[in-house]
Amino acid sequence: MTTIRDVAAQAGVSVATVSRVMKGDVPVNDETRARVQAAIEMLDYAPNAFARSLASNRSQGVGLLISHLGGPFMSRFMATVEEALRRSDYSLMVAAGHSDATREREALRFLSSKRCDGVLVHADGLEDDALRMLAGQMNMVVINRQVQGLAGQCVYIDNRRGGYLATRHVIELGHRHIACLTGPLSKQDARWRLEGYRQAMQDAGLPLDEAAIIEGDSQDGSGRYAIDLLRTRKSPITALVAGNDEMAMGAMSRLKVLYPGIRLPDALSVVGYDDEHYACHLAPTLTTVHAPVEEMARAAVTLMEARLKGGEPPGFESGFTPTLMTRESTGPAPDQGVFCSTRSTF
Amino acid sequence: MTTIRDVAAQAGVSVATVSRVMKGDVPVNDETRARVQAAIEMLDYAPNAFARSLASNRSQGVGLLISHLGGPFMSRFMATVEEALRRSDYSLMVAAGHSDATREREALRFLSSKRCDGVLVHADGLEDDALRMLAGQMNMVVINRQVQGLAGQCVYIDNRRGGYLATRHVIELGHRHIACLTGPLSKQDARWRLEGYRQAMQDAGLPLDEAAIIEGDSQDGSGRYAIDLLRTRKSPITALVAGNDEMAMGAMSRLKVLYPGIRLPDALSVVGYDDEHYACHLAPTLTTVHAPVEEMARAAVTLMEARLKGGEPPGFESGFTPTLMTRESTGPAPDQGVFCSTRSTF
DNA sequence: TCATGTCATGTAACCGGTTACATGATGGTT
């Protein structure tokens, strides 16, 4: 392995000069710089990252804590983050938190033990308090979540608005009996989406039926479960607002099994959330809420880089707004919901 | 930051002794060890990863080069790899190659510049030759690909068999005119899957119609394209074997648009590949080829750890076998294919 | 002419570990 000393010897200068040339922003005589660069070229020199980190106390790496690696849009998110970071010569270290407070904390400890310069945190297990505390110990940007007291280091999306949009959409289609299938209410985003649902119902002057709110686990199985539950209740539900596409998909699958003869939006209008890439290939194609994931990822990296450079945090808006993708899974409200006990198909 | 010297002072021993206690496998007097451990505990000491790496020339990190972060099963794969590595206190550094030889090479250079102890390489842009060469320069385990000359450092799956299984399945259902929609044939796995298709056709004594082999790009758009193409040709195709679920999904969507009245397997039997988690929620649910991704990921890590420890490579079999998941998208061959020009729906 | 400032460059301490080798204590053998 060629070291900085080899290069210095080859170029006939001191190691300090080589270091300065590598760094780039320190004034060096043009002729000297050229000689050093020639030597670097000739010896195919690449600085030792460890030595550099040890001396400068910076790792040139940022950690990414992902609550659940298989989660929606994670791949899109990570791809964008990786690309943006690499452009700045930062490496990306990934750790998974498995949506569990203890494991997320452990993952952060791990990343911190690896001396990341900063961490992008997508945690849904940790409490706000824990995040605030940890943010004091390391350079942190929080993704997909708004934490009070961590202004300027959160990139989030208005989940309340997402839930609102989804619900208002079916209301506008004439639905009055609308169920809501949420993700685990221990998660902030699930709570906000539900809040949006509540608000939309209230704004439309519709009664809130607490029995029509079902807490799921964000997996497709919950969709099936929700349908079965709503069916036993035989409440006159005509639309379902789901907390994510996965559960919406599960619900639709179950409906197709139970009511093979009925076209789906006629049986039940279903709205998803996340706009996963399969959403437009389901049958019927899924109306869902779309988030600008790539933009959010870029914003997170920008925020992080600003923190790392130590300058003023860029004053840009890091709150994003979801949009509704209207597709076939939602349609006009029928006179009678499929779940209504008076319906002949029962 | 507390250093090893602080701990040494606190415990009244030398830094070497502390280092030995940290290492674990060197004999240290029990009483001394206890004192050191108490000091570590008391000072909440965590060794500086850079210093350690610099001195020992090991990074305790492995890189993961992913050709395409959004690709099938990547999240499952990564989740498993991350968990297995972390258990051994290795960190995971991710770089994306974007399915392009140059960018993959660049990503490897990057990971190597960060001094990873080893790299797990999922590359589909690089040539075998390039991989063989690079494998000489760094500790490498190749994922999802069998490279001649790199025995014992590849974890792969028998794509030929996968293609064979998919094709034989529809043949057994009575289909005789079977199209094949492949991924980019510049990719090894796409070529092998096609090879399996060919073999199955041949084994069944069916004629090979080269016009029924279409090269796609692994995106859903290719599915649509393939259907449109087959339709103009009006060849009497009754089944389609696709190179992945994405394309199969695209094809089915297109079919549903074109022939809204016909149930899908009657119009065309479709087989996918990858068994993505949405496969069983499409309508009809998608018959597809399943790979034991988690097992493969664990095997890759095991192989890597063996290389890192420097011991003998474990003699286990790193070739995996795919299985067919039979679902609704395939059915008995109709008398007349939907693409047959004599059909009345045209 | 000499003090002073500017600029490019060199010297060497430092980051915080690992580890080869030195040291010294202990106990067994002849």
Next chain:
DNA sequence: AACCATCATGTAACCGGTTACATGACATGA
């Protein structure tokens, strides 16, 4: 008693960079 092996521990060189400070060359103004 002298010798040697064994074992736990300490000393200090080393890994390969960064950077504060020193140095020396040259230009400027009094």
